[in-house]
Amino acid sequence: MKQTLKILIVDDNEVDRMAFRDALTKAGVQMELFEVSDGNDAFSALSTTAYDCVFFDYRLPDQHGLTFIQQLRSSKIKVPSVVLTAQGDEQITVQLIKAGATDYLSKSKISPEMLVQVLRSAIRIYWAETQAALVNQQLKESHEQLIHKNQELERQQQQIQMQNFKLLEVSQLKSHFLATMSHELRTPMNAIIGFSQILFRSKFGQLTYQQADMVERILNNGKHLLMLVNEVLDFSRLEAGRLDLKGEMFDISKVINLAVGEMRSLADAKNLSLLVQTDLQNTLVFNDPVRLKQILINLLSNAIKFTESGQIWVEVKELSASRVTIVVRDTGIGIAPRDFKCIFEAFRQIDQTITRKYPGTGLGLAIIDSLVRMMGGKIFLDSTLGSGSMFKIELPRQITLLSTEAADARDVQLDGDDIFSRAKNPHHSFFQTR
Missing domain, CATH: 1.10.287 (Helix Hairpins)
Structure with a gap:
C-alpha cells in the first residue's frame, strides 16, 4: 500500500489504541490515523470526512457495535469497517458481517502482518462490493429503461394497429x-x-x-x-376478393387467336406485325377463358401502345405435361430495370405526369398479376430500355378453383393427366362426368 490511507480507530481503551497504532507503524503503512473513543464521535467524524477504513471496538461505551453498524447503514455512510473483538467474542461476528461490517479481527491476534492483511482485504472487499452494487444499479436502471421502452413500443404498436384498422x-x-x-x-x-x-x-x-x-x-x-x-x-x-374464376375446358389456341384477332386492327393501324406461334401437343386446358383472354388483350394492348415500329410476337409452349407458358414480346420502348419492381403496382405508370404520352389507368398489369396469381401461375418480365419487352406467363393446365364454385366444378373436372389423355381420344366426350 503505497498511497496514504485515512484510517479511523474507534476504541475507548487507550492501551488498545496504542497497540493498534504501533502495529500499523511497524507494518510500514503510510497513513493518517484518527482516533475517537465512542460511537457518537465516530459517527460525527464519518459524517464529515471520507476514510479509507474504520476499525471499531465491538464493545463501545455508548453503544453496541451492531447498533453502530446499523446506524452507519441507515445513514448511507459507506466505508470499509473492521470489528475489533475480544477473546471469546468471535461468535457474534456473523451478525456483524450480516449487518454490514466488512471483516473482523481479534485484538489478541493483532500483529503488523495480520493487520496489513486484514486492512488490504477489507479495502478490496469493500471496493468489490461497491463495484458489484454499481453494476447491479446499472442493471436495474437498464431493466427499468427496457421496461419503459417495451411499454413505449407496445403503445406505438397499438397506435400502428389502430392506424392499420383505419387504413x-x-x-x-x-x-x-x-x-x-x-x-x-x-x-x-x-x-x-x-x-x-x-x-x-x-x-x-x-x-x-x-x-x-x-x-x-x-x-x-x-x-x-x-x-x-x-x-x-x-x-x-x-x-x-370478390372476383371468382369460372373454370371450364377449352382450346387455349382458339382463345389466343381470338384475342390476337381483336387486337390486330390496332396493330395494323401502327403498321406493326403481329405474329402468333403455338407449339402445343395438347391445346386443351381447364381455366377461365374470359379472364385468360383479358390477360392476353391487356398484354397485347400494352405491347401495341408502347411499340412505334417493328413486331409483336405471341408464343405458346409447353413447359411440362401439366404447365404451359405464354410469351408476349415487342420491339417497343422497353422498361428500365429500376422500374421493374413497381411496374405491377396499381395506378402506377412509369410516366406519372399529366402530360404523359401514353394514357391509361395504370391498372392493366396490376390486374394481370392478380389474375395470374389466382390461376396459380407466375409472371416474369425481361426488358431492355429502347429494345423492347418480354412478358412470360407460366400457368398450370388445370387451375384450382378457390371460390364456392369449386365444389360444383369437381363433378366435371377429371383428375391429373388422365383428363388430358382422355382428350386425345376423339370418341371420348370431354365433358362426360365420372
Whole structure:
C-alpha cells in the first residue's frame, strides 16, 4: 500500500489504541490515523470526512457495535469497517458481517502482518462490493429503461394497429366506392355505345360524312371509356376478393387467336406485325377463358401502345405435361430495370405526369398479376430500355378453383393427366362426368 490511507480507530481503551497504532507503524503503512473513543464521535467524524477504513471496538461505551453498524447503514455512510473483538467474542461476528461490517479481527491476534492483511482485504472487499452494487444499479436502471421502452413500443404498436384498422377501413370504403361507381357508370356507357351503333344503321336514315365521323368518335370514345371503367371494376373486385374464376375446358389456341384477332386492327393501324406461334401437343386446358383472354388483350394492348415500329410476337409452349407458358414480346420502348419492381403496382405508370404520352389507368398489369396469381401461375418480365419487352406467363393446365364454385366444378373436372389423355381420344366426350 503505497498511497496514504485515512484510517479511523474507534476504541475507548487507550492501551488498545496504542497497540493498534504501533502495529500499523511497524507494518510500514503510510497513513493518517484518527482516533475517537465512542460511537457518537465516530459517527460525527464519518459524517464529515471520507476514510479509507474504520476499525471499531465491538464493545463501545455508548453503544453496541451492531447498533453502530446499523446506524452507519441507515445513514448511507459507506466505508470499509473492521470489528475489533475480544477473546471469546468471535461468535457474534456473523451478525456483524450480516449487518454490514466488512471483516473482523481479534485484538489478541493483532500483529503488523495480520493487520496489513486484514486492512488490504477489507479495502478490496469493500471496493468489490461497491463495484458489484454499481453494476447491479446499472442493471436495474437498464431493466427499468427496457421496461419503459417495451411499454413505449407496445403503445406505438397499438397506435400502428389502430392506424392499420383505419387504413383497412378506408381501403374497403375505396374499393366499395370504386365498385359502386364503376357499376353505375357502365349503364349509361352501354347506352351511349348502343345508341351510337343504332345511328349507323341505314333504316334510321343515311348520315352525312361529318355526322358519321362524329358518331364514330362517340362510339370509339365510349368503348374506350367503358374499357377503363371495366378495368377499375375488375380491380376493385380483385382487391375486395370478390372476383371468382369460372373454370371450364377449352382450346387455349382458339382463345389466343381470338384475342390476337381483336387486337390486330390496332396493330395494323401502327403498321406493326403481329405474329402468333403455338407449339402445343395438347391445346386443351381447364381455366377461365374470359379472364385468360383479358390477360392476353391487356398484354397485347400494352405491347401495341408502347411499340412505334417493328413486331409483336405471341408464343405458346409447353413447359411440362401439366404447365404451359405464354410469351408476349415487342420491339417497343422497353422498361428500365429500376422500374421493374413497381411496374405491377396499381395506378402506377412509369410516366406519372399529366402530360404523359401514353394514357391509361395504370391498372392493366396490376390486374394481370392478380389474375395470374389466382390461376396459380407466375409472371416474369425481361426488358431492355429502347429494345423492347418480354412478358412470360407460366400457368398450370388445370387451375384450382378457390371460390364456392369449386365444389360444383369437381363433378366435371377429371383428375391429373388422365383428363388430358382422355382428350386425345376423339370418341371420348370431354365433358362426360365420372
